[in-house]
Amino acid sequence: MKLSSAFRALLTSALFGSAAVAQFASGEWSLVQDGTSGVSALEMAVVSETTVMILDKVEHNPLQTTGHFAWGAELDLITRTVRPLNPTSNTWCGTGSFLSNGTMVSSGGHRVVLTGNNGLAAVRLFDPCEDKNCDIIEDENQRRMASLRWYPSSVRLEDGSALIMGGSWENNIIDMPNITNPTYEFFPPKNIHGQNGTPIYSQFIHDALNANHFPILIQLPDGNLFVAANQMSMIFDWKTNQEIMRLPNFPNGVRVTSPLSAGATLLPLTPENNYTPEVLICGGSSISDELVHWSRGATDSQAPTSDQCVRMVLNEEGIAKGWEVDHMPVPRIMAELVLLPDGRVIMVNGARTGIAGYGTSFNPIGDSDCDNPVFNPVLYDPSAPLGERFTEDGLPVSDVARMYHSTATMTPNGTILLAGSNPNDDVTTVKWGTEYRLEWLDPPYMQHTRPTYTGLPETFDYNQTVALDIDIPEGAQNVSAVIMDFGFATHAVHMDQRLVGLVSELSDDKTQLTITGPPSPTIYSPGPAFVFVLVDGVPSFGHKTLIGTGAQPPFDQGAFNNVMSQQPLYWDQWMIVHKDDAAADEDKLFSTLSGPASTPTGY
Numbered sequence: 001m002k003l004s005s006a007f008r009a010l011l012t013s014a015l016f017g018s019a020a021v022a023q024f025a026s027g028e029w030s031l032v033q034d035g036t037s038g039v040s041a042l043e044m045a046v047v048s049e050t051t052v053m054i055l056d057k058v059e060h061n062p063l064q065t066t067g068h069f070a071w072g073a074e075l076d077l078i079t080r081t082v083r084p085l086n087p088t089s090n091t092w093c094g095t096g097s098f099l100s101n102g103t104m105v106s107s108g109g110h111r112v113v114l115t116g117n118n119g120l121a122a123v124r125l126f127d128p129c130e131d132k133n134c135d136i137i138e139d140e141n142q143r144r145m146a147s148l149r150w151y152p153s154s155v156r157l158e159d160g161s162a163l164i165m166g167g168s169w170e171n172n173i174i175d176m177p178n179i180t181n182p183t184y185e186f187f188p189p190k191n192i193h194g195q196n197g198t199p200i201y202s203q204f205i206h207d208a209l210n211a212n213h214f215p216i217l218i219q220l221p222d223g224n225l226f227v228a229a230n231q232m233s234m235i236f237d238w239k240t241n242q243e244i245m246r247l248p249n250f251p252n253g254v255r256v257t258s259p260l261s262a263g264a265t266l267l268p269l270t271p272e273n274n275y276t277p278e279v280l281i282c283g284g285s286s287i288s289d290e291l292v293h294w295s296r297g298a299t300d301s302q303a304p305t306s307d308q309c310v311r312m313v314l315n316e317e318g319i320a321k322g323w324e325v326d327h328m329p330v331p332r333i334m335a336e337l338v339l340l341p342d343g344r345v346i347m348v349n350g351a352r353t354g355i356a357g358y359g360t361s362f363n364p365i366g367d368s369d370c371d372n373p374v375f376n377p378v379l380y381d382p383s384a385p386l387g388e389r390f391t392e393d394g395l396p397v398s399d400v401a402r403m404y405h406s407t408a409t410m411t412p413n414g415t416i417l418l419a420g421s422n423p424n425d426d427v428t429t430v431k432w433g434t435e436y437r438l439e440w441l442d443p444p445y446m447q448h449t450r451p452t453y454t455g456l457p458e459t460f461d462y463n464q465t466v467a468l469d470i471d472i473p474e475g476a477q478n479v480s481a482v483i484m485d486f487g488f489a490t491h492a493v494h495m496d497q498r499l500v501g502l503v504s505e506l507s508d509d510k511t512q513l514t515i516t517g518p519p520s521p522t523i524y525s526p527g528p529a530f531v532f533v534l535v536d537g538v539p540s541f542g543h544k545t546l547i548g549t550g551a552q553p554p555f556d557q558g559a560f561n562n563v564m565s566q567q568p569l570y571w572d573q574w575m576i577v578h579k580d581d582a583a584a585d586e587d588k589l590f591s592t593l594s595g596p597a598s599t600p601t602g603y
């Protein structure tokens with residue numbers, strides 16, 4: 001009979017009455033400022049064991065590349081230095097997801113450029129390397145989306161492809177009926193729902209106007225998607241294009257997506273909880289999303305934000321119970337919810353007042369539409385009883401404001417990387433300025449003797465068993481393993497972030513841990529994962545593998561050709577709006593960019 005290690009630990013303590021097993025490592029947190037990002041970290045994703053991809057918008061960053069200002073960089077986690085990356089179009093407010101073969105897909109962006117191309121329909125590929133010899137591969141004549149998307153989200157599916165949803169085809173801080181793109185599409189494109197690669201209408205995204213930018217997308221263990229936007233959420237079957245059900249609105253009128261951004265994450269899926277999905281959404285704002293409130297000069301940088309955290313178990317019983325309401329110690333917009341390997345959630349970044357944007361309020365701070373940065377991280381223990389889940393005690397307080405256009409991510413060594421903040425059109429030092437300083441938040445486990453292991457293969461298939469050689473401290477009681485997707489962070493949305501507990505078994509001599517791959521591609525989509533061995537709450541370094549076989553996602557040549565044979569949808573409207581591109585740029589949003597917006601190339 002096979003017993004999971006957690007169950008064995010329970011059994012051991014029941015049988016032998018041993019002291020309670022430590023679930024979390026004890027000790028002090030620390031926060032260190034070290035290194036700079038070269039470009040402002042608007043989008044961020046760990047791409048290898050030692051590197052992080054950082055994308056910004058086109059602006060006058062200190063980092064340069066091939067004769068122009070860089071708006072992408074790769075951070076080396078060991079030396080904490082950056083080298084420029086060179087996307088050819090503006091990545092401003094695009095999304096990102098990895099595919100099953102480990103390639104990162106960055107999609108969407110913006111038209112404004114100092115150099116390069118319109119990024120509204122861009123698809124950029126990045127194959128991670130550790131030798132500084134890789135760059136973003138981008139050519140709109142080789143691959144692109146079927147429609148224009150600024151502020152979309154994406155999610156990696158069970159077949160290893162990415163579903164890309166929402167956004168606008170023209171810029172405005174809040175979505176509007178005349179610019180919205182209430183559709184979804186896939187990369188690689190699919191011939192599905194009567195659309196041969198072209199976008200599929202989403203009634204939900206349409207109904208979620210106006211505050212529906214960067215919808216929250218989470219793949220559930222039954223293969224459906226959880227989708228949240230504005231005050232609404234639903235369970236969606238992308239394979240049949242059916243809304244399975246709409247869930248009750250978020251309580252107390254709280255809106256959760258940009259520009260009223262909340263943070264969200266799927267809580268850990270483990271063998272112990274039978275991979276039962278539960279979502280956590282924290283913060284946001286309950287101010288009006290009516291357009292009259294958003295006309296320039298009407299929003300308020302001092303507007304209150306929400307301290308509400310809601311949770312729901314996404315099964316019949318949990319949905320019947322409705323949203324469970326909890327409260328953070330302080331209200332926040334743009335809270336980043338980062339999963340720790342030990343199953344807790346750390347909340348960082350964000351602001352106590354205002355909205356996620358710049359250049360729209362009547363009382364901006366500099367250009368910032370948000371103010372009162374939240375400097376203290378909050379730790380959340382999902383397993384604690386309601387009312388006892390938040391801790392601020394002992395968490396180091398930063399003095400770096402990280403508000404609009406800031407990011408955070410877990411890293412393979414267990415440190416949380418904090419970066420960015422730039423509620424401005426272009427690089428500035430006025431309050432609240434462009435932030436390049438990096439901070440590293442170390443949980444107490446960083447100071448403990450870390451378990452180590454070897455023997456992880458490059459690919460790790462479903463239900464495959466792998467015997468890791470482990471080196472764990474004397475007296476270890478609870479040994480387990482988890483896989484993590486650190487996700488792609490932007491605008492407080494962490495695309496694809498998840499933690500899945502593995503079934504594991506410790507050898508009698510405690511030198512081997514046999515881990516079993518996740519049971520299905522709906523529980524963990526095929527693609528990159530970082531594997532942590534945990535000993536009494538202390539994680540090892542998270543080595544990287546590819547869950548599944550590393551195969552490419554399905555590629556439909558016909559759908560791909562169809563996308564490439566036509567101009568992206570809304571391109572005609574876009575061209576009407578921009579027939580006089582220069583005049584269109586009188587928009588204050590872009591007035592400080594010295595270079596004129598160039599005429600888009602291609603398509």
Ligand SMILES: *[C@@H]1O[C@H](CO)[C@@H](O)[C@H](O)[C@H]1NC(C)=O
Nearest residue numbers: 170176177178179291573577
């Ligand atoms: C959309 O409508 C708003 C006002 O409702 C208007 O100011 C804006 O110019 C319109 N945009 C486009 C692209 O038609």
Ligand SMILES: *[C@@H]1O[C@H](CO)[C@@H](O)[C@H](O)[C@H]1NC(C)=O
Nearest residue numbers: 006009010021023342478480
């Ligand atoms: C063992 O550790 C895992 C991972 O930290 C945790 O989920 C589990 O509750 C622990 N079990 C016991 C008995 O403490």
Ligand SMILES: *[C@@H]1O[C@H](CO)[C@@H](O)[C@H](O)[C@H]1NC(C)=O
Nearest residue numbers: 077078413445446447448450
């Ligand atoms: C990981 O963190 C530990 C501190 O716990 C440090 O000693 C080690 O050098 C780090 N390793 C890497 C690869 O960053």
Ligand SMILES: *[C@@H]1O[C@H](CO)[C@@H](O)[C@H](O)[C@H]1NC(C)=O
Nearest residue numbers: 461462463464518519520521
């Ligand atoms: C993995 O094993 C579980 C339990 O035996 C089974 O339900 C599941 O179908 C298997 N998954 C795959 C992908 O074979």
Ligand SMILES: *[C@@H]1O[C@H](CO)[C@@H](O)[C@H](O)[C@H]1NC(C)=O
Nearest residue numbers: 099101103127188552553555
């Ligand atoms: C991964 O798959 C995508 C989509 O088919 C493809 O464009 C990309 O080149 C592949 N990456 C590698 C490393 O083969």
